Amino acid sequence: MIVGIPTEVSPTELRVAATPKTVKRLIKQGFHVCIQQNAGAKANFTDKEFEEAGAQIVQTATEIYGQSDIVLKVKEPSVDEVDMMWGGLVLLSYLWPAQHPELLKKLALKKVNAVAMDAIPRISRAQKMDVLSSMANIAGYRAVIEGSYHFGRFLNGQITAAGKVEPAKVLVIGAGVAGLAAIGAANSLGAIVRAFDTRKEVAEQIESMGASFLTVNINEDGATASGYSKEMSKEFIDAEMQLFLEQAKDADIIITTAQIPGKEAPKLILDYHVAAMKPGSVIVDLAASTGGNCVLTKPGEVYTTTNGVTILGKLNQLPNQASQLYGNNLCHLLDDMGKAEHFKIDMEDAVVSRAMVTYNGSINWPPQPLPVSPAKPKTESAAEKAEEKKVNEQQLAKKQATSMFIRLTVIGLFLLLIGQFAPAEFMQHFTVFVLAVFVGWQVIWNVSHSLHTPLMAVTNAISGIIIVGGLLQTTNDLSSPLTILAFVAILVASINIVGGFLVTHRMLKMFKK
Structure with missing residues (x-):
């Protein structure tokens, strides 16, 4: 099968x-790939790179549409491009079917089997094919970069010899993929980030990204089964407008991402x-x-209002990166x-059937809604969970006590056995040694990992005492068991001290810029 990639005819599509x-990857899938000359020029891909990858360079779009079984495009095809298509061709492209009913009619009339990549359903299995999420991720990141460029000041706060710089305040409206990407980028640059969304369920996601979640005092949720937001009531919108007015007075950069599938973006x-x-x-x-x-947005334009507010109605698409993700x-x-x-073309497949907007000469839009599995009811109350947690903790404490008793019993029997043969003076020192090892192990093992570095100060002090004691026990007789044990104690304690200083030094370096 032949896969064809034509040059995008729109001058704004990079x-x-x-x-x-x-x-x-397409060649590994078994396809023969044809690409139109200079198709990747705007995204900084040369024809030579495509040839080295195994593609055949074709001169005209007519050849691409005439000989390909599958055509891969970005922007929806023009009327001239549809005229070049033949019946049975499979087209994978952005189509925005809700906004382009006439285009669907033309594609159906030509019997083109068209897949709208923007209509891929948002289900777990289809995440890897979700072009809206891929492009939204780039858009959210780029919104912060270009917004900060036009803002013309630092986003992070600084205290310098020349004076204090206040951090910028960024408001993100809509916490979908683009919104979360914008929150992450703005937060990483040091801005104070606030975010608003009508869906209460995203509050935790927003806060986990380092932003403050804004909401209104009306008990209404904008979440839907599709994952998108729904239109809200008039009371909610009025409260929302008042909240945005308060934030507009304080915010330095506002990034808006709210969209409703198949409809004009909400104002x-x-x-x-x-x-x-x-x-x-x-x-x-x-x-x-x-x-x-x-x-006041002008699509495709960047301009400044009379009161000095810059409004961006277009962004650099990052065409090289975007093309890779889209591909x-x-x-x-x-x-x-x-x-x-x-x-x-499996029309029983949940993904294909809903994204295939024209099939065998008929229009397959709008698709049937996806069945959504109901959420499992919560059967356990908070009191029951607390009781269960208490029981588990008691059982764990019993197991630990039993384990401790068994260990002490084994140590006692071991010392009693050795005491039958060893001198009394040796047994006194050996008992102290064994108990010190046991107690030390229990103390260190039961300390939280987050406290291990501060604990180094204590263990270094103990190790210093061990070294002094070991030095006092050494003699000129290198064959003496006491001297050998003292040497081993000095060696192990020294390793612990050096290791403690190295770990502490490494930790302190993490706080240096």
């Missing part, structure tokens, strides 16, 4: 549907929010392609469809 690395930042922001503040609207979360998503889907040897 990505390509395959990279030299994914070409090698969250209104004109009075922008008017309340400080001059020099920045709004990065990641929903600009679907209308924008800010009413990996396509390869994973082709893996699931049987590769070249067993390639099959």
Whole structure:
């Protein structure tokens, strides 16, 4: 089977549907790969790199569409590109079927079997094919980088000889993949990060990324079975707008990521929010392609308002990295469809059937909703869990006590046995030695690992006492058992002291920049 990758015709699309690395993977899957000349130029991939990976360079898009069994694209095809397609061709591309009903009709009329990569269902098995998550991850990271560039100041706080620098305050609206990526990037750069989402379930995720979770005092949850947010009630929206107004007065950078599948992006930042922001503040609207979360966003443009707020309606796509991730998503889907040897369009498959928007001349959109397994009811109450935990702790304590008794019994019997043959003076020293080893082992073993480094100070002091005692016990007779034991004690204690200093030194280096 032949896989074709045409050059993207849109001047604003910098990505390509395959990279030299994914070409090698496609060839391993059994496909013959053809790529149009200069298809990867905007993403900094040369034709030579594709040829070295095993692809055949083709001059025109007509050849790609005419001879390929499967075509991989990024942006939805133009009318001219659809005209070049033949019946039975499999197209894998962004299609945005809810926004392009006329395109679906044209593809169905040509009997093209089109897979909308943006319609891959968000289920566990399909995560590796989820292009929206792959691209959102890049967008969230890039939003912070470009937002900080236009902001023109440090994101982290600093205290310098020249004065104190306050940390920037970043507000992220929407805690999906893009939002969490933005939170992580902003937090790593030292900003004070706050995040808002209508889904209460993401509060823990937001806080785990180092941000503060913002919410309103209305008991309403925006979570849905699909993983996306739903439209909220008027009361919730009014409270939300008031919260955003308070935050707009304080925030330096606002990053909006809220989108609803198949609909225009909700308007969250209104004109009075922008008017309340400080001059020099920045709004990065990641929903600009679907209308924008800010009413003043101009899709595809970056401009500054009259009160000095910069609004970003476009971002650099990081085309090289984005093409690699997108190509990996396509390869994973082709893996699931049987590769070249067993390639099959299985309309019973939960992923394929919902992403295949046109099939055998008919439109397969919108798809049937995925069945969602109900959550398991919580059968145990908090009191029952606490009681169970208490019982487990008691059982563990009994086991530890029993183990301690057995060990002491064995040590006692061992000393009693040796005492039958050894001199009394030796037994006195040997008993102290054995008990010291046992007590030391128990003390160190039962200390939490997080306290081991502070414990070095104590063990070093004990080791110093052991060395002094060992030196006092040494004699000129190297064959004496007492001298040999003293030498061993000095050696082990010295190793412990040196090791303690090395570990402490290594720990202190971790706090140096």
